[in-house]
Amino acid sequence: MAGNTQAIAQLLQQSLDPRHSKDAEAAIRQQENVAGFSIGLLQIVADGSIPQTTRLAAALYFKNFIRRNWTDVEGNYKMAQNEVVTVKQELIGLMITQPPAIQTQLGDAISMIAESDFYERWDTLVEDLASRLTPNDAKVNNGVLQVAHSIFKRWRPLFRTDELFTEINHVLQRFSQPFLQLLTNTDAQISANESNKEALQAYAQTLNLIIKLLHDLSCQDIPPLFESHMDQLVAFLHKYLTYDNQLLHTDDEAESSVLEYVKAGIFEILSFWTGKYYDDIGKYLGTFVDSSWSLLTAIGQETKYDILVSRALQFLTSVTANPQQAESFNNEQVLNQVIEKVILPNVSLRESDIEMFEDEPIEYIRRDLEGSDSDTRRRAATDFLRQLIQQFENLVTGVVNKYIDAYLQNYAADPKGNWKSKDTAVYLFSSIAAKGASTAAYGVKTVNTNVNILDFFQKHIADDLTGEAVEPILKVDSIKFVYIFRSQLTQQYWQAAFPLLVKHLGVNNYVIYSYAAIAVERALYLTDDNKQPVISKADVAPLAKDLLVHLFGLIQKDSAPEKIQENEFLMKCVMRVLIFIRDGVIPMTDIVLTNFINITKVIRHNPSNPRFYYYHFEGLGALIRFAAPSQPEKLENALFEPFSTILSNDVQEFVPYVFQLFAALLEANPSGALPDFYKNLIQPILHPSLWESKGNVPALSRFLAGVVSRGAPLILQNNQLEPILGIFQKLISTKAFENQAFDLVEVIVASFPVEALKNYFPIMLQLLLTKLSSNNPSEGFKLRFVRFYHYIAARDDKGLGCDFFISVADSVQNDVFRPIYTQVVLPETQKLARPFERKTAVVSFTKTLADGQAFIERYQKGWALTCEALLKQLLNPPVAHASDDVIADAQDVDDSGFGVGFTQLNTCKKTAVDPFPEVGDVKKWVGQYLREADARNSGRIGSYVQSRLSDQARAALLETMAAAAA
Numbered sequence: 001m002a003g004n005t006q007a008i009a010q011l012l013q014q015s016l017d018p019r020h021s022k023d024a025e026a027a028i029r030q031q032e033n034v035a036g037f038s039i040g041l042l043q044i045v046a047d048g049s050i051p052q053t054t055r056l057a058a059a060l061y062f063k064n065f066i067r068r069n070w071t072d073v074e075g076n077y078k079m080a081q082n083e084v085v086t087v088k089q090e091l092i093g094l095m096i097t098q099p100p101a102i103q104t105q106l107g108d109a110i111s112m113i114a115e116s117d118f119y120e121r122w123d124t125l126v127e128d129l130a131s132r133l134t135p136n137d138a139k140v141n142n143g144v145l146q147v148a149h150s151i152f153k154r155w156r157p158l159f160r161t162d163e164l165f166t167e168i169n170h171v172l173q174r175f176s177q178p179f180l181q182l183l184t185n186t187d188a189q190i191s192a193n194e195s196n197k198e199a200l201q202a203y204a205q206t207l208n209l210i211i212k213l214l215h216d217l218s219c220q221d222i223p224p225l226f227e228s229h230m231d232q233l234v235a236f237l238h239k240y241l242t243y244d245n246q247l248l249h250t251d252d253e254a255e256s257s258v259l260e261y262v263k264a265g266i267f268e269i270l271s272f273w274t275g276k277y278y279d280d281i282g283k284y285l286g287t288f289v290d291s292s293w294s295l296l297t298a299i300g301q302e303t304k305y306d307i308l309v310s311r312a313l314q315f316l317t318s319v320t321a322n323p324q325q326a327e328s329f330n331n332e333q334v335l336n337q338v339i340e341k342v343i344l345p346n347v348s349l350r351e352s353d354i355e356m357f358e359d360e361p362i363e364y365i366r367r368d369l370e371g372s373d374s375d376t377r378r379r380a381a382t383d384f385l386r387q388l389i390q391q392f393e394n395l396v397t398g399v400v401n402k403y404i405d406a407y408l409q410n411y412a413a414d415p416k417g418n419w420k421s422k423d424t425a426v427y428l429f430s431s432i433a434a435k436g437a438s439t440a441a442y443g444v445k446t447v448n449t450n451v452n453i454l455d456f457f458q459k460h461i462a463d464d465l466t467g468e469a470v471e472p473i474l475k476v477d478s479i480k481f482v483y484i485f486r487s488q489l490t491q492q493y494w495q496a497a498f499p500l501l502v503k504h505l506g507v508n509n510y511v512i513y514s515y516a517a518i519a520v521e522r523a524l525y526l527t528d529d530n531k532q533p534v535i536s537k538a539d540v541a542p543l544a545k546d547l548l549v550h551l552f553g554l555i556q557k558d559s560a561p562e563k564i565q566e567n568e569f570l571m572k573c574v575m576r577v578l579i580f581i582r583d584g585v586i587p588m589t590d591i592v593l594t595n596f597i598n599i600t601k602v603i604r605h606n607p608s609n610p611r612f613y614y615y616h617f618e619g620l621g622a623l624i625r626f627a628a629p630s631q632p633e634k635l636e637n638a639l640f641e642p643f644s645t646i647l648s649n650d651v652q653e654f655v656p657y658v659f660q661l662f663a664a665l666l667e668a669n670p671s672g673a674l675p676d677f678y679k680n681l682i683q684p685i686l687h688p689s690l691w692e693s694k695g696n697v698p699a700l701s702r703f704l705a706g707v708v709s710r711g712a713p714l715i716l717q718n719n720q721l722e723p724i725l726g727i728f729q730k731l732i733s734t735k736a737f738e739n740q741a742f743d744l745v746e747v748i749v750a751s752f753p754v755e756a757l758k759n760y761f762p763i764m765l766q767l768l769l770t771k772l773s774s775n776n777p778s779e780g781f782k783l784r785f786v787r788f789y790h791y792i793a794a795r796d797d798k799g800l801g802c803d804f805f806i807s808v809a810d811s812v813q814n815d816v817f818r819p820i821y822t823q824v825v826l827p828e829t830q831k832l833a834r835p836f837e838r839k840t841a842v843v844s845f846t847k848t849l850a851d852g853q854a855f856i857e858r859y860q861k862g863w864a865l866t867c868e869a870l871l872k873q874l875l876n877p878p879v880a881h882a883s884d885d886v887i888a889d890a891q892d893v894d895d896s897g898f899g900v901g902f903t904q905l906n907t908c909k910k911t912a913v914d915p916f917p918e919v920g921d922v923k924k925w926v927g928q929y930l931r932e933a934d935a936r937n938s939g940r941i942g943s944y945v946q947s948r949l950s951d952q953a954r955a956a957l958l959e960t961m962a963a964a965a966a
Contacts, residue, residue, distance in 0.1 A: 004031060005040045009050055012057040028061065035080060038065060038087055045102060046094055052102075059098070059105035066109045071116045073694055073734050088113070092128050096143040103143045111150035118151055119170050125151075126171050130178040135185045138202035145182075145209035148175070152216035160220060168220055176225040179217070183210055183236060197247040204248055204258040207240060211265035215272060222277055234284045241266045241291055253302040254352075260308045267292070267311035271318040278322060285319055292316060297341050303352050306377055313346065313380035317387045326391040335388070335399045344403070346381035347431070348424050349473070357473060361510035362566055368480070369518070382431040389432055389448065397450040400432050408460065419471040422460075426477045429456055430484055441525065442487045453488045457481065465500050472509050479504060479512070483519040486526060491534060498523055498535050502543060505550055513554060517573040524580045537580070544581045545588045548574060552595040561606040564599060568611035575615045578622035579887050579907060589627045593638050596620050600642045607653040614903060617657040621908030622887075624661060628668035633675075636665050640677045647684075652693070656902045659699035664908035666706030674711035682707060682715065686723045691730060695901030701731065701740035702910060705747040712751040724748065725760055732767055735778065742784040746791060750915075754799040761808045769812060772824065779831075786828040787837050790844035791915065802844070802852045817854075821862060826869050836912050838878035843916055845870035846926050850933030850941065864948045870926070871956050877922040927964025930957075 008031060014024035031037055044050060044058040066087075069078045077084050091113075095106035118125060129144050152171065158164055186206045193199040214233070217223055226233060241263055248259040270288055273281045292312045299305050320326045329335060356364045367376055389396045407425035411418045433451045434444040447453055464470045464478035482489065482497055489497065501523065504516035526534040540547075551574045555564055578585055578592070585592060599616060607613055620639075628635045643658045666678070684690070685704060691697060708715065708724065715721055728748070731741035745764060749757065771777055772785055793802040809817040829845075832838050848855055848866050855863045887906055919925045934941035945954055 004034065005043050008040055009044045009047075009054055009058070012044065012061065013051070013054045016053060016057060032065065032069070036083060038062060038069075038079065038083060039090075041065065042087070042090055042094060045098065045106070052099065055098075056102050056105070059102045059109075063105045063109040063112070066112050070113060073736055075116060088117075088122060088125075092125075092132065092144075092147070095147070096132055096140045098143075103146070107143065107147045107150060110147045114151045115154070119167050123170070126174040130175050133178050133182050136189055138189070138199070138206050141182065141186075141206050142202070142209060145206065145213060149209060149212045149216060152213065155216060156219045158220075164220065168217075172217065172223050172225070176217070176223055179210075179213065180225060180229060180232075182206075183233075186210060187236060187239075194245060195247070200245065200247050201258065204262065208258055208262050208265060211237075211262060211269060215265070215269045218269075218273070218277075222280055227280065230280060234281075237266050237270070238287060238291065241288070241295075250304060252304065254304055256304045256307055260305060263295075264308045264311040267308070267315040271311070271315045274315070274318040275321065282322075282325075285325060289316070289319055289325075293342075296346075301345070301350050301352075303350075307375055309346060309377050310375050310380035313342070313377070313384045316342075317380075317384045320384065320387045320391060323391065326388070329388055330392055330395070332395065332399060335392075335396060338388070339399060339403055343381050343385055343428075344424070346377040347427050349420050354473070357511055361514070364511055365514050365518075365569065378427065382427075385431050386434070389435075393448065394450060397432055397448060400428055401451075404428050416471075419474055423473055423477055426460065426474075426481065429460075430481065434484065438484055443484050443522070445487055447485075447488060453485050454490075454493070457485070457489075457493070465497065472512060475504070475509075475512050476515050479515040479519050483515070483522060486519075486522055491528075494523065494526075494534055495539075498539065502547060505547070505554070514567055514569050517551065517554075518569045521569070521573040521576040524576045533580070535580075537584075540577075540580060541584055544577060544584060545591070548577055548588070548592060548595075551577070552599075555599065556595075559602065561603050562608045565603050565607075565609040565612040568609060568615055571612050571615040571619065575619040575622060575907070578619055578626070583626045583630075585623060585626050586630060589623070589631065589634065592623055593635065596623065597638060597642050600646075604642075604646050604649070604651050604654060607651065610653070613653065613657075617654075617661065618905055618907050620661055621664060621905040624664045624668060625908050628665055632665065632669035632672060635668075636675055636677075639665065640675075644677065644681075647681075652695075655693075656695050656699040657905065659696070659703040660905050660908060663699065663703040663706045663910070664905075666703070666710055667910065670709065672710065674707065674714060678707060679711065679714060682711070682718070682720060686720065686727065688730075691727065693901075694736070697731070697737055698740055698902045698904075701727075701737070701744055705744050708744070708747050708751050716752065716756055721748075721752065721756065721760075725764070728764070729767060732771065735781075738778070738781050738784060742788055746788060749792065749795075749800070754804075762811045765808050766812045769809075769816065769820070772820070782824060782828050783831060786825050787832065787840065789825055790829070790837075790841045793844035794840050794847055794916070796847055796851065802848045803854055806854045818859065818862075821859075822865065826865055829869055830872060834912065835878040836914055838873060839919065839922060840915055842870065842873050842878065842922055842926060843919060845873070846929050849944075850930055850937075856940075860948065863944055864950075864953070867949055867957060868953050871953060871960075874923050874926065874956075874960065879922075923960060924964050927960040927962070931961050931964055934961075 008028060011024045011028050014020040015028065017024075041058045041062040045055050045062065047055070072078055079087075091106060091110055095103055095110065098106065114122065114125065129148055132140060132144050134140050155164065155168060186203055189203045190200065190207065193203060214226075218226060243259070245259070248257050250257045270281070274285065292315055296309065296312055299309060320329065329338065353364070356367075368378075385396070385400070404425045407421040407428070411422035411425065415422075429451070433448050433453060433456075435446040435448055436444075438444050461478045461481045464474050465482070470478075479501065482501065498520075501516050501519045505513050505520070507513055507516075523535055524533070524540070528534055551570055555567065555570050555574075558564065596616070596619065600620075603613060603616070624635060639661070643662060646654045646658050662678075662681075685700060685707075691700060704724065704727065715724065724744075725748070728741055728745050731737040731744065768785055768788070771781060789805060792800045792805045795801065796804075806817045809820070829841050832841055845866050849863065849870065852863075852866075855866065930941055945957055949957065
């Protein structure tokens with residue numbers, strides 16, 4: 001590899017030049033499979049004679065290479081073992097000697113490796129990190145701490161398990177003592193360098209990382225060493241909570257200094273400890289409460305202090321959650337001080353808020369939305385106020401109401417000049433009116449019984465919602481009030497409010513029309529106690545076309561890809577309207593389709609907002625779901641070009657969505673011939689490289705299943721069946737993709753004639769049986785295997801059936817069916833939950849009893865066991881849902897890191913298909929089928945009922961057969 005290092009360095013240098021970047025990157029990718037490639041990149045990073053820009057490019061490439069190539073989905077190394085060992089040995093020592101930019105990239109790579117290997121496959125890492133901590137080299141220490149934090153922070157959200165605590169103890173035994181020593185050393189260095197700005201800045205960064213690690217290491221339990229040094233730790237935290245040094249300040253009003261982040265981190269850990277370890281920390285809290293009070297009453301309004309103020313308020317909120325600590329606020333005079341000195345300064349509008357409203361409207365919306373502004377002063381002050389209400393509801397409500405009334409009177413005296421007073425009043429009212437968190441689906445569900453939501457709406461909100469010359473922020477306040485308290489408004493109020501929300505989509509102000517879209521979207525989602533829409537479909541249908549055209553117009557106001565994608569709230573509203581009107585979209589298909597295609601063509605050049613394009617593709621999914629069944633060719637012809645361009649240009653963010661939508665189009669017209677453009681995709685999607693990306697697999701496998709379903713004859717003609725079975729083999733070998741493997745193989749069995757599959761069945765079954773007999777097949781795998789068995793056993797009409805399955809099993813291993821049937825099929829069948837799966841099992845068991853030759857002599861006991869299993873199914877006969885067309889709401893996508901890899905589209909989810917639609921009343925069908933089988937087999941069923949069944953089973957089966965004759 002050494003000979004290639006110089007060439008790779010030159011290619012990395014060329015990749016920095018936009019004119020040559022694409023060719024250079026392609027050339028580097030060709031080198032990735034050469035042994036020692038990763039080591040070569042590290043050698044480039046370490047070579048001081050190479051320009052730093054090239055070394056940084058090498059570090060970045062190394063990080064991305066590790067992300068792609070360290071392990072496969074099963075956790076096995078993809079590189080040679082000696083290369084793995086060398087990377088681990090060299091990486092930390094190299095990282096800590098590099099400049100910060102390179103250090104960050106290598107640190108990220110270490111974190112990725114640790115995510116896979118720590119701690120069992122990298123049990124030397126902690127000792128290696130701890131051994132590199134120094135008494136007085138901040139650069140080295142910061143590199144070590146950054147890596148440690150990136151690894152240990154993942155413990156924070158995890159549930160307690162023995163494995164987790166074993167890992168934490170492994171770390172604490174090796175890291176606690178050096179960490180506490182570093183804390184002491186850093187404190188000393190900060191004191192020694194109080195007038196040395198550069199050194200002080202570096203040690204302040206160390207301090208910031210120490211605070212983060214203090215949180216990481218205590219997130220599951222207080223470490224014993226921390227517990228025995230609690231006095232020292234508390235003194236350290238308090239010292240730096242009240243510490244100040246002008247050399248650490250910033251001149252910019254918007255830029256927080258490292259000192260703000262240190263203090264915010266201290267408040268964060270104090271909040272956490274207060275909630276989790278009150279017995280350990282409670283006696284120290286008084287001093288910290290006093291310090292937080294002093295800070296909050298003295299700190300400026302500049303935005304650079306926002307994170308510090310919000311964390312200080314969060315700390316007070318956590319303290320107030322303890323009844324003993326909260327008691328000091330149980331006094332009207334104290335509460336007046338709290339409201340005036342802490343709450344009001346932090347909920348009142350600042351000039352910076354107004355500037356953001358006007359100059360950065362999308363940022364204003366994101367910060368202001370309920371639940372998304374956790375680090376703003378307003379949200380933190382509101383949480384503190386609500387915690388006080390939780391402790392002393394009547395007292396706090398009474399005190400705050402006086403301030404609300406005073407602000408409203410001030411506004412009434414001069415509405416134009418004092419409009420900010422009303423904004424504060426509305427905000428305060430919303431804060432005290434809501435109890436508990438506002439939910440994404442329904443807004444505020446529970447309210448403070450001491451206030452009247454509808455009365456406040458009529459007196460103070462309705463006029464701003466209907467008025468023309470209203471201050472824009474007050475207009476937004478009125479829409480937001482409806483949005484937050486949407487579950488509290490009666491149908492009568494909604495009849496008046498909904499048209500007003502729609503009307504506000506037509507104004508020019510960005511924040512107003514965006515909030516209107518947000519409120520309209522949620523209003524259309526609302527249902528009453530009977531699951532019926534609160535907004536009448538009759539009220540929406542006449543508006544739908546104009547509403548959609550207007551929303552699309554707002555989205556496409558600016559033609560730049562990043563501007564089109566900026567406002568996901570508009571696209572989410574488009575999606576919701578389409579879901580709401582359902583097949584009402586059919587008359588306007590052309591307009592909606594044209595707009596979606598135009599947007600797709602623009603944003604594919606630069607996917608920049610995952611939320612936007614998620615809702616975009618959900619909207620397309622809704623269009624396909626409701627319009628494609630009646631006009632499949634139109635949608636297929638229109639969407640093929642933009643979708644195929646996405647695939648040919650490998651727009652990775654969009655590929656999983658495109659394959660889902662292609663699959664939905666195929667499924668919308670199950671009996672149609674396979675169009676030419678799908679035929680041309682078959683060969684490319686069989687290429688193994690496309691299946692390497694985990695994010696592609698669920699969508700690809702669904703698409704391939706759709707192609708198989710509609711194009712089986714063509715696939716046979718082109719000799720493509722074997723490569724498709726190869727994909728099944730690849731999928732079934734990976735635990736994460738077992739479901740996709742079974743989906744594919746079920747479609748294969750359903751679509752191809754038995755003759756075409758005869759030679760492949762033993763191999764398929766051998767793969768399944770090998771996995772089934774492994775140490776710990778998952779419960780999901782066993783259920784899918786049983787479902788697959790029943791499908792084959794039930795399909796004697798296709799030349800399959802239980803005897804076919806048994807003969808194939810015997811060809812794999814003689815008499816292997818006996819234990820499979822008794823130990824897996826029979827017990828696991830009772831766990832099948834979905835109606836169509838249970839229906840297939842009933843048909844399978846019934847046909848086995850009626851005509852299964854192997855069960856006549858070879859498995860005589862099996863006949864009785866099968867009958868008992870069938871009767872258990874008939875105790876609660878499977879009944880298909882009338883029409884399961886409820887579309888799950890995807891609110892949680894906002895927090896799930898979607899947009900990378902696979903994200904399920906809910907609007908076009910694959911719907912379950914009844915494999916036996918001819919079987920209506922299942923119990924009646926069973927009785928009738930068995931009676932007919934008895935007649936054509938000379939009374940054999942009746943004979944077995946008498947000779948092989950228990951009295952109870954005999955009576956139950958005879959009753960079922962008799963009922964069918966009635």
